[in-house]
Amino acid sequence: MADQAANKSQRKLHVKKGDLVRVITGKSKGLEGKIISVQPDAELVVVEGVNRVKKHTKVQQAQRGGTTGGIVTQEAPIHVSNVMLLVEVEKDGKKQKVTTRVGYNRVEVQKRRPDGSTYTGYRSVRIARRTGEEI
Known part of the structure; x- marks a missing residue:
């Protein structure tokens, strides 16, 4: 059991932070964006502009008398198997982005x-x- 946990934490993903990817399944299918963060142990990635959720944050007193809080929209992680890497290919004299x-x-x-x-x-x-x- 401990062997599987150690092996899973060292798993290498096919995408890295900064890669341009396209979502291939799920509610955000077809959307493209850059990878913001990668969580290899959980096999999750956060893609810019994809899987946006509303998060309710508590109002807290900030230092100079300001308040922070309310409803914040941010990207939530999606499973790495739901994204494919995009590369630029020249086809008929035009550059196109295709999955690979x-x-x-x-x-x-x-x-x-x-x-x-x-x-x-x-x-x-x-x-x-x-x-x-x-x-």
């Missing part, structure tokens, strides 16, 4: 040791399956 799956490639890179010497190592990079380009 994410793949991973191992790329050879030069790494540097603390003593200044270099060696060849490998690094994993994300690629768009539809175009084959590095993300």
Whole structure:
């Protein structure tokens, strides 16, 4: 049981903060936005302008005599399986945004040791399956 919990917390998601995504299911289907935050342990993402909810906050006295509170509209998290990464593709001379799956490639890179010497190592990079380009 503890093994599963430790494995789940180290799970890697196919999207990162700042990625442009499209919602593919749910009440916000078809909407596009940037990822604001990622919660890998719960497999949730918060997307800008998607799944907006109204939150009622208590009125509290702020420092300089002002009050804060009322009804605030903010984005709520959605499951990561409900979003797909968007990439730009040139089609008929026009740039279009299309959804794509994410793949991973191992790329050879030069790494540097603390003593200044270099060696060849490998690094994993994300690629768009539809175009084959590095993300």
